[in-house]
Amino acid sequence: MSSSTPPYFRDRVAIVTGAGSGIGRATATALAEAGAHVLGVGRRREALEETARAHPHIVILPLDIRAEGAADVVVAAVLERWRRLDLLVNNAGTTAVMPLAETDRSVIADLFDLNVTAPSLLAHAALPYLRDSSGSIVNVSSTYGHRPLPGGAHYAATKGALEQLTRSWALELASEGVRVNAIAPGPTKTDVLAAAGLSQDTIDEMLDHERGRxxxxxxxxxxDVARWILYIADPLGRHITGQVLTVDGGLELV
Incomplete structure (x- = not known):
């Protein structure tokens, strides 16, 4: 990506959650290659350290963003080091396979805690500094934030909630110069399913099914997703806000 990414983000400062792997790692790396200083946040120190090795502009903060006061800790770390904040990428999330017949209160709570509450508190903590920089927020949703997912309705509901937060915040903050958009990936080669506790055989079966569709x-x-996160967060793109851009190879059309 570095050979074709202009330095639009030079000297800008970004927070990327879930930066230890997958879309978060790719986004942190792409932003750093485009000139940004990046704070990569996640729970797994070793995974974050691997991300940091991709570029000297990536600094890491091992932290569970669901913890009490975590949002304030993240934003304070950015301000202490760089004295500004231009971009928040709410990428960290979790999934669960849970048919209605197997509904579990704790699973629902965990899904909403990481996928909805934590991004909301981070956006709240970041807002004063995004106002100062005329910055932006990019929320990472899913194609299933706006299409049904049998057997995964509560995961889809959290992503639907995140998309509605995106639109509402965008309208609320437009007059203050803060943009809010979302990227909605389709099935992507990440470790999110493994992190949800699914066996490799189950993961392979699910991905093969999705690939066929x-x-x-x-x-x-x-x-693929990181590239579009950069495009929609581009500081020069002052006239795009409140959008949910689906990056799913056309799955939304099927």
Whole structure:
């Protein structure tokens, strides 16, 4: 990506959650290559350290963003080091396979805690500094934030909530110069399913099924999604806000 990414983000400062792998790692790397200083946040120190090795502009903060006061800790770390904040990428998230017949209160709570509450608190903590920089927020949703997912309705509901937050915040903050958009990836080659506790056989079966439904005939790569996160967060793109851009190889059309 570095050979074709202009330095639009030079000297800008970004927070990327879930930066230890997948879309988060690809986004942190792409932003750093485009000139940004990046704070990569995640729970797994070793994974974050691997991300940091991709570029000297990536600094890491091992932290569970669901913890009490975590949002304030993240924003304070950015301000202490760089004295500004231009971009928040709410990428961290979790999924769960849970048919209605197997509904579990704790699973629902965990899904909403990481996928909805934590991004909301981070956006709240970041807002004063995004106002100062005329910055932006990019929320990472899913194609299933706006299409049904049998057996995964509560995951889809959290992503639907995140998309509605995106639109509402965009309208609320437009007059203050803060843009809010979302990227909605389709099935992508990441470790999110493994992190949800699914066996490799189950993961392979699910991905093979999804691949067969995608019109382009392939799963997404994290770099595919990262590229569009950069495009929609581009500081020069002052006239795009409140949008949910689906990057799913045409799956939304099927």
């Amino acid at each position: 995608i019109p382009t005939g392939r799963l997404g790569d994290p770099e």
